[in-house]
Amino acid sequence: xxxxxxxxxxxxxxxxxxxxxxxxxxxxxxxxxxxxxxxxxxxxxxxxxxxxxxxxxxxxxxxxxxxxxxxxxxxx
Numbered sequence: 001x002x003x004x005x006x007x008x009x010x011x012x013x014x015x016x017x018x019x020x021x022x023x024x025x026x027x028x029x030x031x032x033x034x035x036x037x038x039x040x041x042x043x044x045x046x047x048x049x050x051x052x053x054x055x056x057x058x059x060x061x062x063x064x065x066x067x068x069x070x071x072x073x074x075x076x
Contacts, residue, residue, distance in 0.1 A: 001045050002063040003052075005033045010059040019054060020047035033059060 003023065012031030016024035022044055025034040040048055052060040 001040060001042075001048065003035060003038050003040065003048055004061040004063060005035045006059045006061070007032045009057050011057045013056050015054045015056065016051040016060060020044065020051040023048055024051060024060075 005024075010032040012026065012033075014026050014031070016033055017026050023035070023037050023040055025036055026032065027034050037044070048060075048062060052062050
């Protein structure tokens, strides 16, 4: 898995830094996303998926093959 961020698209909501602080931070100057680790280890793939899914500006892109996010299906 590889991560990419679009700082121009980012609105500085900070969900990524909250959900995956080992992968993302916020710029002190403008509050926009800073990518800490563009190629995270497998242990952080779930957090990367969660951060990308919850980014209100869709500023995080997951590239390449990656482990799937955990199944959150609770049943019907």
